[in-house]
Amino acid sequence: MEKRKGLLSIAAVTMASVLVLSGCGSNNEGGNAASNGGNAAESGASNSGASNSGKVEKKELTFMFRGGTDEQKAYTKVVEKFEADHPGVDVKIVVTAADQYATKLKAAITGKKVPDVFYYNYGDLRAYVNSGVLMDITQYVEGNSNVDITQVWDKGVNLYRYDGQVVGQGQLYGLPKDLGPFALGYNKTMFEKAGIPLPDKDKPYTFDEFIEVNKKLTQDTNGDGKADQYGTGFNVNWSLQSFVWSNGADWIDETGTKVTIDDPKFAEALQYFADMQNVHKITPSIEDAQTLDTYQRWMKGELAFFPVGPWDMPTYEKLPFDYDLIPYPVGSTGKTATWVGSLGIGVSNNTKFPQEAAELVTYLTASQEGMQMLVDAKVQIPNLKDMAATWAADTATKPANKQEFLDIVNDYGRSLPGERTYNAEWYNLFFTDIQPVLDGKVTAAEYVKSEQPKMQKLLDKANEAEEKSKK
Amino acid sequence: METKSNLYRKEKYYGYLFILAPVLGFLIFGLFPTLYSVYSSFTDMDGLGQMNWIGLENYTELFQDELFYKAMFNTLFMMIGIPIGLILALLLALGLNRGIWGTTAFRVIYYIPVISSLAAISILWQWAYNGDYGLVNQFLDLFGIEGPNWLADKYTVKPAIMLMAIWKGLGYTMLLYLAAIQSVPKDYYEAAELDGANSWQAFWNITWPMVRPVTFFLVVTNIIGGSQIFTEINIMTSTGGPEYSSASVVFYIWQKAFGNFQMGYASAMSVVLGLFIFIVTLIQFRLDKSSDNA
Numbered sequence: 039m040e041k042r043k044g045l046l047s048i049a050a051v052t053m054a055s056v057l058v059l060s061g062c063g064s065n066n067e068g069g070n071a072a073s074n075g076g077n078a079a080e081s082g083a084s085n086s087g088a089s090n091s092g093k094v095e096k097k098e099l100t101f102m103f104r105g106g107t108d109e110q111k112a113y114t115k116v117v118e119k120f121e122a123d124h125p126g127v128d129v130k131i132v133v134t135a136a137d138q139y140a141t142k143l144k145a146a147i148t149g150k151k152v153p154d155v156f157y158y159n160y161g162d163l164r165a166y167v168n169s170g171v172l173m174d175i176t177q178y179v180e181g182n183s184n185v186d187i188t189q190v191w192d193k194g195v196n197l198y199r200y201d202g203q204v205v206g207q208g209q210l211y212g213l214p215k216d217l218g219p220f221a222l223g224y225n226k227t228m229f230e231k232a233g234i235p236l237p238d239k240d241k242p243y244t245f246d247e248f249i250e251v252n253k254k255l256t257q258d259t260n261g262d263g264k265a266d267q268y269g270t271g272f273n274v275n276w277s278l279q280s281f282v283w284s285n286g287a288d289w290i291d292e293t294g295t296k297v298t299i300d301d302p303k304f305a306e307a308l309q310y311f312a313d314m315q316n317v318h319k320i321t322p323s324i325e326d327a328q329t330l331d332t333y334q335r336w337m338k339g340e341l342a343f344f345p346v347g348p349w350d351m352p353t354y355e356k357l358p359f360d361y362d363l364i365p366y367p368v369g370s371t372g373k374t375a376t377w378v379g380s381l382g383i384g385v386s387n388n389t390k391f392p393q394e395a396a397e398l399v400t401y402l403t404a405s406q407e408g409m410q411m412l413v414d415a416k417v418q419i420p421n422l423k424d425m426a427a428t429w430a431a432d433t434a435t436k437p438a439n440k441q442e443f444l445d446i447v448n449d450y451g452r453s454l455p456g457e458r459t460y461n462a463e464w465y466n467l468f469f470t471d472i473q474p475v476l477d478g479k480v481t482a483a484e485y486v487k488s489e490q491p492k493m494q495k496l497l498d499k500a501n502e503a504e505e506k507s508k509k
Numbered sequence: 510m511e512t513k514s515n516l517y518r519k520e521k522y523y524g525y526l527f528i529l530a531p532v533l534g535f536l537i538f539g540l541f542p543t544l545y546s547v548y549s550s551f552t553d554m555d556g557l558g559q560m561n562w563i564g565l566e567n568y569t570e571l572f573q574d575e576l577f578y579k580a581m582f583n584t585l586f587m588m589i590g591i592p593i594g595l596i597l598a599l600l601l602a603l604g605l606n607r608g609i610w611g612t613t614a615f616r617v618i619y620y621i622p623v624i625s626s627l628a629a630i631s632i633l634w635q636w637a638y639n640g641d642y643g644l645v646n647q648f649l650d651l652f653g654i655e656g657p658n659w660l661a662d663k664y665t666v667k668p669a670i671m672l673m674a675i676w677k678g679l680g681y682t683m684l685l686y687l688a689a690i691q692s693v694p695k696d697y698y699e700a701a702e703l704d705g706a707n708s709w710q711a712f713w714n715i716t717w718p719m720v721r722p723v724t725f726f727l728v729v730t731n732i733i734g735g736s737q738i739f740t741e742i743n744i745m746t747s748t749g750g751p752e753y754s755s756a757s758v759v760f761y762i763w764q765k766a767f768g769n770f771q772m773g774y775a776s777a778m779s780v781v782l783g784l785f786i787f788i789v790t791l792i793q794f795r796l797d798k799s800s801d802n803a
Contacts (some may be wrong), residue, residue, distance in 0.1 A: 137747065144767045148556045165770055169557035461769040466748070473663065473751040492575075503770065507559055 047387060048227045095126075097391045099398060101170040102146070102153035103215075103383075104391040105417070106141035108352060109397050112415035120401045127394050134433065147171055154395045160197045160382050161457035167200050174212040175387040178396030179210055185404040189422045191217060191447055196383050202508070205458075212384030212441040213403040214224050216348075216418035219378045219446035220276065223337060223346035224436065227359035228255065228267070237364045242374045245281075245310055250365035252320035269320035271332030275469050277345055279454065280376045282307040287454035289465060290497070297303040297464065299499055300490040307369060308475065308482035316478035348443060350418045355416075355436055358413030363442040365450075378451030380477060393479040419443050460504035464496035545781075550776035557770060567777035577778065579753050583667060587757070588735045590671035595727060597675065598682035599720075603712075605683070606690050616687075617682040620680035627677070631744035634673045635660065638745075660746055663754035669754060670741055682727055689720040725797050729790055736786050739763065758782050 103113060103456045110133050117129050131155060134142050139157065146152055151496060152171060152420065179187055181468045187195065194214035201208025229236050234254055237243065243251065252269025259267050272278075282288065287304035290297060298304065315321045322332060336344035339359045346363060354361060365374035383402055385395040401422055413420045419440075420426040430440040456462030471489060474480040550567055552558040571577055601619065605612050612800040622630060637644040640658030649656040659669040693716060701711045742749070749756030749764070756764075758778065765774035 141763075141767045144556060148772070165555070165557060169555070173556060192612060353705060462771045470753050500769075503553075503555070506553065506561075507555065507557075 047475045069397055074193070082327070088148070096128050097126055097394050098130060099155060099389070099391060099395055100126045100130045100132055100153040101158040102134075102143065104134050104136045104157060106349075108415065109417045112417045113402070113414055115415075116402060116411050117398075119407065119411065122396060123401075123407075126396065127391075127398075129398065132467075144462055150388075152388060154386050154389040154391065155398050156384060156386070157215060157381050158212065158384055159457070160214075160380050160453075161357060161462060163198065163200055163205060163503060164460055165507060166384070167202075167211050168504075170387050173387045173389065173392060173395075174209045174211060175385050175392075175396040176210045177214075178393060179213070179400055179404075182400055183396065185400045186311070186407065187213075187404060190214070190404050191421065191423065191425065193378070193447060193451070194380055194421065197380050197453070198384075199352065205398065212382040213399055214421060215379050215383050216412075216421060217378050217447050218347055218349065218377050218431070218450075219419070219443045219451050220280075220347050221281075221363045221442050221446060222343060222376070223354075223361050223363055224343050225336075225359055227340065227361055228339065228342050232257075239362075239364050239442065242365040243367040245285075245367055245369055249314070249318050249320065252314070252342065253318060256320045265319075267340050268322055270314070270341055271321040271335060272311070272314070274472055276377075278311050278372075279306065279313050279452075281365040281369060284366065284373055284374035284451065285310075286371045287466065289468065290458065295497070295501060296457055297493045299486045300491065301486075302483075303370065304483040305486045308486065310369075312475050312478060312482060315476065324499065347439070349417070351437075352416045356438075361435065363439045364439045365442065367444075373450070375450055375452065376446055377454050380448050380456065417447070419447070459497065460500040460507075464493045464500060467493055467496060527771045546776040547780055549773050551778045552773045554773040554776070555770040556766065556772040560773075563773070568781075570774070571690050571777055571781065576756075576761060577758075580758045583753075583755060584736060584738065584757045584759075586667055587671050587674070587738060591731045591735060593671075593680060594675040594678050594731070595724065598679050599686050601679070601683045602686035602690055603716075605687055616680075616684070619683055622677045623680040625677075627740045628744060630673070630677060632742075634666045634669075635745045638661065640666060652659065657735045660755075661751060663751040665688070666746060666750045666755045670738075670745060673741060673745075674735075676739070685723050685727065686720060689717060689723040693719045725793070729793055732789060732793075734784055736782060765795055 072123060101117060105113065114131060114133075117131060121127060121129055140159070143158065145158060158166060158172075165173070170238075179185070180464075190213065195210070195215045196206045197205055197214060199208050199210055199214040224237065225238055232255055234251065239252075255267065256265055256269050257267045258265050282304055285303050285307040287301045287307060288298055289304075332341065332344070335341050337353075338358060339357070347360070366376050368374050370383050383399045385392060385399060389395045402412075403409070405421070406425075409420055409422055409425060413419055413425065420429050426444055432440070454465075456465030459465070468489060472485070475485045477480055549560065551562060551564060552560045553566075555565050601615075605615060638644075638659035640656070642659065643656075643659070645659065657665045659665045697715045697719075698711055701715060706714070725726060737759050738757045742755055742757050742760045743763070746755045749760060759782070762775045762778045762782075765771040765778070779797035
């Protein structure tokens with residue numbers, strides 16, 4: 039009996055640890071769902087193939103994408119129009135919430151069930167091309183008489199060109215779904231109430247002027263002794279870039295091999311950013327600094343300045359105050375800077391119908407009819423230059439200065455540093471550890487000095503991985 | 510012995526047939542992935558197609574990885590919630606066992622979180638913990654306490670997640686304890702009463718030892734489960750919390766595997782985690798056995 043029990047416990051222990059090990063793979067709900075989705079799509083394809091035998095063969099594509107509800111609706115509609123325009127092509131839509139998408143796509147790739155057409159982050163371009171996930175669609179795009187690729191923002195298209203060494207030149211491995219310029223907005227109504235001259239969209243504030251204006255606008259409007267209207271409340275993850283860049287510094291050097299945050303100009307900009315809260319007190323206090331809260335405060339009209347992306351426009355249209363766009367304040371370079379994001383649409387290297395898949399990509403990104411539907415749904419700024427000009431000329435709807443978005447896209451917008459390297463681990467570490475600086479417990483100068491070697495190590499690893507993947 | 514009947518032989522095969530489904534399931538979905546992840550932990554697998562043998566490189570790197578130690582510490586720290594949860598659940602079970610008014614209602618109330626989706630609960634608590642508008646801070650405000658921004662402060666984020674996990678597991682633990690308490694033969698208590706034992710003595714000398722197998726089972730499964738904490742962290746602090754203060758080992762594994770194309774490295778971490786759990790569980794079984802004999 040004793041012995042039996044011993045055996046039993048060993049068996050139980052083995053089972054337990056096996057469960058854990060395999061659990062690490064399967065614990066991930068997203069991964070499972072994605073591969074299930076892939077299976078479902080595949081069995082769907084074979085079913086319809088069987089039932090249609092005898093008739094014209096249906097060409098079935100899967101299209102995997104993400105987005106909020108408005109975006110999902112808009113894209114589904116365009117896909118339906120595409121199907122109507124292309125008889126014989128049937129598009130199966132797989133859609134996920136934004137935060138689960140990356141995991142699902144990676145699980146699909148690992149499981150070798152890549153959808154025919156899918157969104158991907160342009161930062162992953164090299165990894166996906168080097169490993170043969172993405173198809174070169176140059177010939178299909180250039181051979182398509184319905185679209186004029188020169189009409190799409192060069193900056194956007196170039197994010198998806200890669201010659202095996204450098205991004206920005208060579209073959210096309212996708213097209214931008216859209217470009218996401220991150221502009222600065224201000225609460226016009228608040229300025230008018232406070233009797234302060236409106237910001238000039240052609241002449242950005244200097245760092246010092248920006249603090250001054252913010253101080254004037256940080257007020258106690260109901261007289262309870264506590265400020266209830268603030269200058270601003272930036273999220274470090276998305277807004278620090280602008281201040282660092284316009285001060286002449288960056289996270290990484292031109293060659294993409296060296297982390298350059300230990301530059302004094304970088305520390306200066308970071309300190310400036312942290313001081314907004316700790317020294318100048320023009321933002322809600324530390325306890326309230328979570329993004330959600332500053333976002334809600336902005337929408338309640340409690341903040342004077344807040345970042346605005348094109349995706350915010352449908353929501354901000356309903357704000358109880360008037361707002362407009364301006365360039366970010368400028369540091370020592372005298373030039374404003376901000377980032378422009380992008381999401382690409384690519385074609386799987388294993389698709390059975392490359393022609394149709396590429397056609398769907400161009401339809402969604404570069405065709406007049408497709409783009410017009412998306413712009414009308416107000417989910418993005420136009421990809422096509424002509425259409426964008428008409429769109430920006432409409433100053434009757436908020437924000438009046440839509441041109442600022444186009445200037446960012448055309449002129450001064452940059453890619454986020456993490457997207458310029460093989461993976462973004464080194465860049466993310468910067469933000470993981472930043473809280474003590476924002477809380478004023480560590481100076482920016484100390485932080486960049488201690489953080490640089492850690493980030494450099496991860497960047498070296500990313501570059502090593504890239505070299506390896508090229509083979 | 511050699512005269513086994515036909516029926517016996519036939520039934521033996523049926524027996525194998527019956528267990529075939531779970532055994533096959535285990536081999537395909539349990540054992541094979543496990544062996545595969547052990548194998549890939551010795552490679553530079555990136556999840557996109559590349560997979561070269563690199564020997565122990567992942568492991569040597571792992572033992573110098575600051576974030577891995579941090580994630581390991583966070584995971585262990587959050588296990589402090591396990592004994593707290595057990596004690597609370599036992600107290601609740603004792604209370605409900607007395608047949609107080611509304612027992613059924615209480616059982617339902619405590620069991621609802623158990624059957625709710627963990628993802629939904631995490632989102633709910635994320636709102637509750639919001640620094641400005643959260644229920645938790647509004648409640649504290651009633652007593653004039655200004656609550657911290659729970660999930661954005663590196664000192665409160667782990668206790669906050671722990672608290673939620675305790676709340677979520679309470680019903681299940683309580684139900685097991687309740688069943689164990691109710692299966693204790695009544696004559697033990699009667700005998701103790703005759704001998705003049707007070708209620709504390711009755712609890713300590715009868716109830717507690719009698720529910721020990723349940724306690725053991727709960728400790729083992731909770732530690733195994735606690736080592737794999739992921740969903741609530743991924744949802745409530747999607748970047749691993751301020752200064753990585755809420756990232757668990759599984760969260761770090763997930764980040765490496767699905768964020769940074771380092772499947773091989775992630776596999777090495779899961780092997781280490783698996784071994785860790787294996788050893789801890791083994792020790793627990795040993796301890797349980799030795800106290801059996803004592």
